[in-house]
Amino acid sequence: MNARARAERIGQVWEQLCGDVPYGSLIAGQVRRGEGDAVTILDPASGDQLLHYPDAGAQLARDAAQAAERARHSWYRDISAVQRGRVMWQAAQQVRACIEELAELEALSAGKPIRDTRVEATKVAEMFEYYAGWCDKLYGEVIPVPTSHLNYTQRVPHGVVAQVTPWNAPVFTGGWQIAPALAAGNTVVIKPSELTPLSTVALGCLLQKAGVPEGAVNVLAGLGGTTGAAMFAAPEVQLAVFVGSPETGRVIARAAADRLIPCILELGGKSANVVFEDADLAKAAGGAAAGIYAAAGQSCVAGSRLLIQKSVYEDVLARLADKAGGLRMGPPETPETQVGPLNGAAQQRRVLDYIDRARQAGARVVCGGQAESPGYFVQPTVIADVRNDWEIAQDEIFGPVVVAMPFEDEQEAVRLANQTRFGLAGAVWTGRVERAHRIAGQIEAGTVWINGYKTIGVMSPFGGFKESGYGRSSGREALMEYTRARSVWTETSDDPTMAFGY
Known part of the structure; x- marks a missing residue:
């Protein structure tokens, strides 16, 4: 299939x-064309132009936020938590019915292999099923205060939530953020990466078909500097919620701080996979391959x-x-493909530059290390004899490249594993x-696996330490x-004492 057929x-x-409807943004229940410059999407599997759409722009972003504000009452105050859970469950079933699409x-x-995107679309349905059950279980607590008051707490939504998700897993990370936000009673404005907006817009349309009120989920297709800002x-x-690079995360955090609103950041990783001599080495090698080459290494974990x-x-x-040598590279729509292309030319150049600099520094390229064409492919690569302070061992490359380092004992293994500014995940094989x-x-790290790698479930907390x-x-x-x-404080005494001071 060529780019024209894919388009x-x-x-x-x-x-x-x-x-x-034309490609655009979902706002207040309608797909609307953007008002800004054209954004071109290239086909990762061929490098040819795939499609284009107009940047949503500042006005549509404001319209989306206002739509979410209007929908707050119908989603949180006008229906019960039980009803909200039923709508969430219907949303899950709507997604399940359209997993293949x-x-x-x-x-x-x-540009992701369809064998991966089927799993990720299924997990979106699981997210809505899981959080559907939570809607009527957000209990508060009664506090035994030393006065005549009944003091209790409530868990209440923030209101309108703004979310940005990355290009490496747009529909998965979209569902990962939208589902808990809705379950808690919030409404959402979400901007996926300008490189991969379509699946998140489609998800928003499916949620509306399931009964989520118009405006409760708005999806902006556009650029970060215009639409996102x-x-x-x-x-x-x-x-404010952001999933992506630490560099952009700092920008989002500053913007949130300027407005004095809270922020959730899920950023990059440089996760350590630690293999001891007493491990099942066949399983450890298989787990290491899956842990780095799935999604062509374009995964934060x-x-x-x-x-x-x-x-x-x-x-x-x-x-x-x-x-690594036995993995099948190929176009994303082919069911046998295990490793697809990188997202674009810039990402391919970045990965190859890291490999070249490591080779020049004295590292040993055990396998891979080359580009393949057409498209933005990089061979699954193993680079050995790397020092932990080299850039290739410290920077998040976001490609199918693993760097290997030896260690003597437990103390050195832990030291090397923790000598990074990141702390998203890690694994131990023993x-x-x-x-x-x-x-x-x-x-x-926020997630650690033992004798396995990359298992993630919606019922388990996910997030990082450090950067x-x-x-x-x-x-x-x-x-x-x-x-x-x-x-909430309720006076229960017939003759209450009036408090003074703070």
């Missing part, structure tokens, strides 16, 4: 999900640093190189249960992020 198929799937739209427009500046917005005990260092490298839990307890961000975007903890505590 035609994208148009057909878009019409099935969103109706006979969502997966195909994501694969063709974002106007969205975060809207006075209706009371919570990718296991991009492989720490191997010296006695099995070469053995694990050989096993991993064998796994046959000793006491070592597994001991090392997992010392890794400075990987703050706040949590799944599990019960996400509902705490998307709500605020209100304290």
